[in-house]
Amino acid sequence: MNTSLPAAVHRQPRRSRYAIASTHDQPLLEASPLAEFIVFVEPESDQVRLLNAFPLIGIAVSDTGATELQNTLKRIYRFKTLPEVPIIRLDPSTMATEAALVAQVLESGLDRLTSHMTKVHTELVMLRRERETLFENYRAIENAFHARNWDSVTEIFSHAPSVDPKDEGFANLLRESEIEQIFPVSSYAVSGFALHFRGLPSGRSGQLIVTLDYVENGEGVAEWLVPYSSVVADWNFFSLPKACDGGHRTLRLRVSATGGTPPELSLGNVITNERYAARARIPHADLDMRPLAFRVFTGLPGVRPTSLPNVFVPTSLIAGRRVEDYRLPVELLRGVTNVSVSTVVPDFPTVRFLEHEDAIVCHPLSEGITAGAIRRVISPGTVRISARAIIDHPEGQPGAVGFLLTSLSADIKGEIAALGRPGEKRPTALFSGWTEINAMQPADINFMLDTATTRAMDLVVLSKATTGSVDFSWLKVFNFRLVKHIEARPVQEMANAR
Template identity: 25%
Template sequence: MREPVLLIAAIEWSLARDVLAVPVPVLAIEHDATLGLLLHAEGSRFPLPAMPPLCVAAIAFTEEGEAALRTAIDHAPGGDTVPPVARMQPGDAMGLATAVVSGTTAVLRRQAALLAGSLRSLGQMRAAHDDHQGRLAQLEAYVARDNRQDFDEVFAEEPAGGEDAAIRLGRGANIGALAQLLPIASRGVSAIGLHLDAAPESPTAVLVVRLTSLEDGQDRATWRLPADRLKAGWQVLGLERALTGLSRTLRLTVEVPEGTLALSLGGNQPLPAFRVSGEDGAPLAPRSLAFRVWTGLPGVMPPVTGIDHAEGSEDLGQGWEEVPVLPETIELSRDGASATRRALDDDSLPCDPARAGVTLGRMAGALPAGTLVAQATGRLVGEVTEPVEFALAAATTTAAALDLSRQDGAAIGWSGWIMADEDGLAPLRLFQAEGTGPRDLFVLTRRMPGAPGTPPRARIGGLRATVAAAQAGQAADRPALPDPLAPLAEEADETELPQAFLAARDFRGTGFHALEGAGDRTWRWLGADVNLKLDNVSRHATRIEVLIAATAPGLTEGAITCSVNGVPTRANFARTAGDGSGEAGLTALIPLPQAARRRDRSVMLDLAFGRAHQPPGDSRVLSVACTGLRISA
């Protein structure tokens, strides 16, 4: 209710005839020990979650009514904003007018103070925003200077070559424009490469390329290149700034308004949505365009010059996210035997080919739900002495993966067999249909038939998945959310995964206060907004436990929001009992989402406490007293 009101006790409704003549709504309320604050209206009682924010007067006519009204106000949320109860006689028009005017004046003063405070805060935030924008611009300029930022190729669809491996656009062809949906995460995209099958046939030829986000239809970048700037081979198109913000779906539109150009096509594309299409959306070929995508630091100019750059617009959209895939083990089957091998220190996994036949390595549950593209790199260890083929398969069973391996070319859930090059590297990529559930990821290796001698050693690494953004933040192994303050389930066997503990004295970050206590019993009070940095977090970790010795008044589970490496997640309270090794207390359980995992094993934990408390006479804002963090399975 956002309009001024008068309050009376429900038991005095029959005495309030004169009050009802005032052009202000009158609410008759009472406090019920079981139901809380109740409103009487039309012969019924209705619950009120809190006191109306614009109460101009609270009026009572008898001692009994005054006591009932005070009880209702004192026990209701927001009761501190209600004016003192005014006692008067029924029919006292002057007293009623005085109470209404006095209460209205108090409300106006309070609203004016809130407005002044809001304007003051807005001014401070604007100043801070301008300062941060200036600092960010300096950082961008520094990183962009002399190409200091990383600039990585994250996707490559190489030209297929051979017959029907190019598509002609322009006045001398039947096609004027085409479109290509990009199966990549948009964040950080810095440049896109298109492959021209041949140099322009006419000096008047013009290539127009637009990069568009489908969610809002905005052009993120546009390039218009005349014939004298075009050549056969890769044409790299750089953005003015690498894309930032939320993920979105990117589409590349290519048009040749003058002359004729031939664009190279890539390999067969199993998903129709990612085949090159015409202006009407119908596929023009069972292939995609040949293209490459590079990423860099979001917001920074890529190290590509001489191209018509276009600055990106505001960040909108859903699109896809790229998440690392970090399996802990791989189940290998070869030469009639099976074994489980753990991931190596560089996160790669062994997949040595068998003497004859196929080696099959299964990574259980490696691909989360919503995976669109899975990528990896197979490599031979040591000197390349013989040809070896690698492949990826996404399936629910080993039999299904072996069935896919019998197909000649790439298919949905199957990368096709890729021969390692002279450097021993085999870039692998498979596509899945949208909406696919969790899948096991299989890596397959094989030698050429009749190859003599000992097979070479092989590894699979660089595993990553492009996942629908709506599902990228969901952890497949997220534990069931416990009831607020429910007892914790028994810990997993400690021999399965060693736990790591970070004591309060060793905290790194911002938003916490000085260390208190002594000896083995120390803690830090956390503030309202906390940022904690953790290094070398185990690959096996699935949750962070914030150990709490005390909380500020009014703190509840819903008052805490948190994120891990920028991925939103949820903190759940659980009460721990003393077991002789530690004291009883409270724990906030924070699951580690799959999308938050990093290859450098670092974690940035952000906590925001919506009901932090500032004690009287204390300049600190306090939320919880934390004794440390425990990282475990």
Template identity: 25%
Template sequence: MTVVATKETFAVQKPAREDMLLKDLTLIAIGVPREDLPTHLVEAVRTVWFEGIEDEKAVFSDESGDRFLAREAPLMPLAVLVNPSETRQRDLLYRWMQHSGAVQVPAAIGWDNAAKFEAVSSLVGLVADQVKAGARRLVLSSKELRSLRSLNDDLQNRFAAIEAFMNRHGLQPLDLVFTNEPAENPLNPNVLASASGDGISQILPVPSSGVSSVALHVAQLPARQDLKLKAQLVTLEDLRIVDTWQFTSGDLVAGWNNFGLSRSIAGLRRTLEFRLQVEEPEDDLPLLSVGGLQPIEMFQVRDGANGLPLLKNSMALQVWGGIPGVSMPPHANYIPAQSQQAGLDEGFRDVPIAPGILEHANLANPDEVTFDFEAIMPLPSERAIGCHPPAEGMTIGQLPAACPPQVIRLSAKAFIDNNRAADIAFAIVVARDLSAAREVLRGDREAAVGEAFSGWKTVTFGDTAHLSAFAAEQVSVWQNVYFATRMADEAGGNDFAWAKFANFRAVVSG
């Protein structure tokens, strides 16, 4: 069989050429010979020639004469160069553009040999108008972007305030999103004993977003209390370890044992697999409960080494969900994650102290300083706190339980908001109570384990000091933040001494 290729001159649909009408500034010519248009004009702006309408589509041709169809009107038409004798074609083009949804049709500019320069001048004016309009759109877009960024920052700060409040007061909402109750099984197989040294694995039949805790049911505890076990929660798509638990058989109880995540899962949807293994050979193992028969092989309990089902059952388990991205409450009744891998992957986290928390700032040492006005003034709209120093001594303010666990560094900006004020010294401290903070501020002792002290920094009006308090060792409890001011020279008086702390932030590990 012989195939003969032929070439015919008919309009074909070329999406690439149609797309250029939706992307580029376009000049449309009607009845204007190609050789009459200056070469530099054709090279400077995308130019097409309107040929007519076919099947409700416009037929255009390019500078080479190749024809193509367009379903949609050009998005950025500069103008229509039209031969004065082609007004019908111009009107046809306008009707098609309006029918295609064009809000405004481009201006028509007459083109003939006697009015070439006038036509070019008109094109230059239209280009200038396009540039101005583009500049205005860019300015408006920049303003809108700044507004959106401000709204985003405000939402993040509000979320941080809610998260901190829920963590401190144990209000993290947890819902039971899935449960597979223990089945009555006379055989009661010991799946851990049946598995290889890599233990067992169980795919969780729930979406990953918001998962906060996985609970396994233990039917019978082993005699040994020091048997070492390891559990992991893994995402199958990228084999990322979400969290790891290192524990002993003595940490287990008969019944439900909750393995709490360090943070509720947020981000991309993933398939979660819970893995459990014994880290040393032993015959006396915990007896894990299993659920009823599971018809879907994917959700049957599997051997950790080869992924083959050990039983036609799934594990007896529960999955608890919370708000995605919110830290788990530290007092919840579960086995906490001790994930070295997760900690190394996450590194340091920047935790801003939200404006809502600043509203709880108060005077910590009212027995030492008195004023006729409020010495501590929360200024959430400025993300700042005013702290007026006394003429003698120091004013100590407090943010109760505002410093998160595992803090490495607490920072703040310090400045004076009145040009008539004398120099003021600023300091911040992380401590468990006022007594400890006062000792550090007075220089009676160095900061102890878990505490942090920025040292005193003197500030002059117009300058800003960046205070950083580093904790030599991290602790796993919430602590108070204390901030203090005093006059750099007590002989100068404290009139107009409007001292302010702003932008409190904590850098925490993991």
């Protein structure tokens, strides 16, 4: 490695110079091995050029050269860009040996160190650029993260509505049964969902019944009773007052209706997973591997997404309980008995069951209260009784209809008679209040109980006159529907029990 290069090889000029000397000593130093390491400066020049030079040592051969170099360095020190440079004197008689020694130190040690530091500096510059790039990427990610979290509600899943010309609609299906939809996302932190409706009926009398529960144990989350008139032909948001917690579970949505023709639910595109397609107990051609059009949201509970036109809050919260929603069987309705309290004795049956319509007729009388009792149909845990009523004659006189729940051992007629005596309270009976009804105008009866029933009870259908006449007041009550809450053990407790 110490072999000198052939003369034919052209040596490139040195890029960096580490020694400084006066031009007074230039003739002697240029003939020495230090020539390529030295930058020569004019002592009397107004400008000092140190191009590609970083003086670490000053070299002088004569007293005059040393003096001129000191004066030049003083001018450079004023800029405070260089540390103090030591000056060494070389003896002209031994300059070749001494210059070779200094050149060897500069070239073998310092030069390699400087070259290494230059590479390190280059690497540092590259690392700095990479760091700036990483910071820019981090800021972009951070901005995106904050932008997402600044949204009060975030959509995590959706099925866009898709219209098929062959769709028949769910008008009868929603009234006779229910549509069930499983959400394909975890329940954790879900704060609401949206359903899409593509059509609204002309007569908007009735209500949608929407229930949300967990698949794993049937534990309910919330229930919404939505009047048809509140639904818009677009996305409708159903909010929760508290985000779902308690671990990652599967949410199940149930939609049914009571009353007239309900708003038309939209369906999504065909999917391949049958588990997440909408289904019903009654087969329907539209529900062929297609889900409902819905969107699932997380975020602040009770806050409506800005892109959705309206919001519905839960009618009741059923956390920790299992929901059982069922219709009264026809066999029980057939057993209705007349328990009317009135001084009027009509010459026609005022209470009877219509076999071809699955409805109970409860014709009001001009005096007193007409009543029909259905025995032992209210089971423990019932929280809501609903039905639909209509005076089925165009000339029928208006009336009022209501429900009464009595214990099995109670005097039903005595409880009914007590309704006509203001101020008298009967702790063993529960009264829904009166709902006025006119001819050919269906009305919904919703009897929401403050607390679930703790024992079996009788259901009494009531009617009375609201005017002086009851002509043609053929009041029919039908589509009886009961909702029962059953206590459900949490998943964690069941796991611990095992």
